[in-house]
Amino acid sequence: MNEVLSVLQDFAQQCNHNERLRKMNRDWSRLVELLATDTGVTYWLRSDQGQITAGVGEIGGVDLKILAAEDVLRDVFSGVMTPTEPYNAGDLLVKGHQDDLMRLDIITLLIWGE
């Protein structure tokens, strides 16, 4: 299986098995598109009232768009690196609402923080 897809699916599973994250995201329904800028492959994460799923391929009705190289996407969503690092360096671009970006940051930190 594609490595980034596998990482995203694992990320989704960790969110779904985390009671606090489920509660935090209970009113959060969003479609996040992740475009790997070096390979051109598009991935997605969907939150349906806090239940997260992941997939690969073009998808319509996107709320938040994240653009980064495959290895950055892999490292951020597997907890190797925090989103702040590539975001501040300009290696991870985000198009969408500030609140959604902040929430994704917080989710990753609550899974892998410390």
Next chain:
Amino acid sequence: MKRVVSVSLGTSQRDHTASIRIFGEDVHIERLGMDGDLERARRTIQDLDGKVDAIGLGGIDRYLVVNQIRYEIRDARYLVDAASQTPVVDGSGLKDTWERWVVEDQIAKGVLRPAMTVLMVSALDRFGMAETFYRYGFSVLAGDLIFGSHINYPIESLDELIELGRKLLPEMVKLPFTQLYPTGALQTAAPDDRYYEYFSNTDIIAGDFHFIRRYAPEKLDQKVIVTNTTTELDRDELRGRGVREIVTTTPVIAGRTFGTNVMEALLVAVTDILPWDEAWSEVVQKARIELAG
């Protein structure tokens, strides 16, 4: 006369000047709002460096102190580094002591009672106050995620607050400050009714006034507010909305309460003792007695 200037990332609409006599010295205090403009704030600090006795950093914390661990906000460090001669302080050295005392004093007076429920609109920036409420047995909800990030999740225990601080703050402090806290025009943004439920179910509303102003409902009957940076107009407005008591965490000078950064800069200016010096707690204790009198 000593001169203290507070350079604030907040709105310039709240600019003011005042004079205060403390420890036998007259001090002129001035607030300069930068309307959220970080670069303008840095230039202003550069201009003031060496010309005033102390600079307060307003509308932004340099340090968040949670459970004795200090996290430094990157943008604040950028501002502080603009001065090489005049001390620049953010108020965190006061918050952690003074705000604990204010809560303890109000408990002793019976204004705050442990049977009351508390909504702290933000607690990670006022851990001393939050910890004091928890320690005295108050039932506390911390709204850092709700009001700071619009994640509808109240933090219900001190342990969870500490855990979230430990997990989130090391990275959050590296983000542009505008992503963490309302600055400039956002401080006067229109009221937001999304989280009224948390206000109606609480007796005490504590913490940052900008969050209270934006998110509290119109009717605040019999609530007690514990906050700091308010003007006479703010306090009149709160009373008009039914607030029973307003506890300000810094003294009222010339009709308004100054931010903790101003108070801290004031004490630095008249004593030449810095918040990280050993004698600092003695200075704060002395000021507490003088200003209470």
